[in-house]
Amino acid sequence: MxxxxxxxxxxxxxxxxxxxxxxxxxxxxxxxxxxxxxxxxxxxxxxxxxxxxxxxxxxxxxxxxxxxxxxxxxxxxxxxxxxxxxxxxxxxxxxxxxxxxxxxxxxxxxxxxxxxxxxxxxxxxxxxxxxxxxxxxxxxxxxxxxxxxxxxxxxxxxxxxxxxxxxxxxxxxxxxxxxxxxESPLRGPEFVTRKISIAVARIALGLQEQLTLGNIDAKRDWGxxxxxxxxxxxxxxxxxxxxxxxSTGETHEVREYLDIAFNHVGISDWEKHVFQDPQFFRPAEVDLLIGDAAKAHETLGWKPTLSFDGLVKKMVDADLENEKAKAGR
Structure with missing residues (x-):
């Protein structure tokens, strides 16, 4: 049925x-x-x-x-x-x-x-x-x-x-x-991970120069x-x-996401492209999120399959293709 x-x-x-x-x-x-x-x-x-x-x-x-x-x-x-x-x-x-x-x-x-x-x-x-x-x-x-x-x-x-x-x-x-x-390539562009992957793709293609973010020291458990x-x-x-x-049980700073994303497109000195603006800081920040998914592992038989490094590269690659298509390249 x-x-x-x-x-x-x-x-x-x-x-x-x-x-x-x-x-x-x-x-x-x-x-x-x-x-x-x-x-x-x-x-x-x-x-x-x-x-x-x-x-x-x-x-x-x-x-x-x-x-x-x-x-x-x-x-x-x-x-x-x-x-x-x-x-x-x-x-x-x-x-x-x-x-x-x-x-x-x-x-x-x-x-x-x-x-x-x-x-x-x-x-x-x-x-x-x-x-x-x-x-x-x-x-x-x-x-x-x-x-x-x-x-x-x-x-x-x-x-x-x-x-x-x-x-x-x-x-x-x-x-x-x-x-x-x-996260994923389907994440909304207002979320920090997608905001970064789009900007990295556009900077790599010469379509923009800089990226403005809030707190790049915030730590998250990204899967x-x-x-x-x-x-x-x-x-x-x-x-x-x-x-x-x-959860993945790993925590990463936003700056780590930036480092992997920019290096993936051959840009090592990403700091000159990234600026922090206080208007993008949260009124009350959540500083450290890291989950213990042991119960899900044991009861559901669930475990994540894609690493943080792989996730970042997957998102950047998808946005490179998107931006190339938009630019007719």
């Missing part, structure tokens, strides 16, 4: 990788897109044309119920959110509504849809390492105290605990993946999005729902 999955946030980096993964496993995949004329709709239609597009909004529970009735999913992956941390300070209310209350809306919609057969739909919530914020232990694991330092992180904490609450209150098969930073969506799928194949940290 063919499994059916519904993905919110299907036009984002994770949604696109997850949709291909599920299709490769024989799933019938439905993707929720906000608005009839969403410009991102074309992206997923080109990336994975087999995905069936439904319209809906995490802030509109009736639309979520319609999507559930239309897709009749065995699995729901909630990847929809306002996910750019810097923006969350500019619009904390909207971030809280979509990234926080949106989780409650989809959980409640599933509860209403499933009725007495609550376990017929398995649910995945995209939690985030930003929930750890001002980290209380190193490395961070599933039991680490949460201390978010951005409106985005606070909203993710709400969604995380609401997922646990529905699991414990209603017996819903609801799991959360506490994913540390994960490959293609690896991380595999962990999401594995969580929903378990007999018992649970929460899992998904």
């Amino acid at each position: 063919t499994k059916r999955a519904l993905i919110t946030g299907v036009t984002g980096q994770d949604g696109m990788y997850l949709s291909r993964l599920l299709l490769s496993k024989g799933y019938e995949v439905f993707g929720l897109v906000r608005g009839q004329n969403n410009p991102k709709r074309q992206i997923i239609e080109e990336w994975a044309p087999e995905v069936k597009i439904l319209t809906g909004d995490l802030l509109d529970q009736s639309s979520l119920l319609r999507a559930l009735n239309a897709s009749q999913p065995d699995e729901v992956y909630n990847l929809g959110a306002i996910s750019f941390v810097a923006y969350s300070w500019e619009n904390a209310q909207l971030t809280s509504q979509v990234t926080g209350l949106g989780v409650l809306n989809i959980l409640e919609a599933i509860r209403l849809y499933a009725g007495d057969d609550i376990e017929k739909v398995r649910f995945y919530q995209a939690s985030s390492s930003e929930m750890f914020g001002r980290v209380q232990e190193v490395p961070q694991r599933e039991t680490t105290l949460l201390w978010p330092r951005s409106p985005y992180g606070v909203a993710k904490v709400y969604g995380h605990y609401m997922t646990i609450n529905y699991r414990e209150s209603y017996g819903m098969h609801a799991s959360s993946g506490v994913l540390f930073n994960h 490959f999005a293609g690896d991380y969506v595999d962990a999401m799928w594995r969580m929903l194949q378990q007999d018992t729902a649970d929460d899992y940290v998904i």
Whole structure:
């Protein structure tokens, strides 16, 4: 019998990788897109044309119920959110509504849809390492105290605990993946890793001269999005729902990303191209994120396959091709 999955946030980096993964496993995949004329709709239609597009909004529970009735999913992956941390300070209310209350809306919609057969739909919530914020232990694991330092992180904490609450209150098969930073050539250009890979490609091709960033000493645990969506799928194949940290267990400074990226295109003196601007610094920085994914290794049989070095080069190579195509080279 063919499994059916519904993905919110299907036009984002994770949604696109997850949709291909599920299709490769024989799933019938439905993707929720906000608005009839969403410009991102074309992206997923080109990336994975087999995905069936439904319209809906995490802030509109009736639309979520319609999507559930239309897709009749065995699995729901909630990847929809306002996910750019810097923006969350500019619009904390909207971030809280979509990234926080949106989780409650989809959980409640599933509860209403499933009725007495609550376990017929398995649910995945995209939690985030930003929930750890001002980290209380190193490395961070599933039991680490949460201390978010951005409106985005606070909203993710709400969604995380609401997922646990529905699991414990209603017996819903609801799991959360506490994913540390994960990147790919599909990452949005507003995120620092993609901002760098695009700029490095353009500088190498003589299309721009400099790159302006915020704190290049910030440390993150960066993995490959293609690896991380595999962990999401594995969580929903378990007999018992649970929460899992998904990370590489390595931490790297932004300047290390810069060093690998620029050296990959033959530029060793990258400092003359990179400038720091205080306007790009966070009001409250998350200085050191590094995850302990031992539980995922042992229970899910999951491990990352792409190294940090390989990830950076993969992103730079993709953007070199993109920029050459744009320039007609």
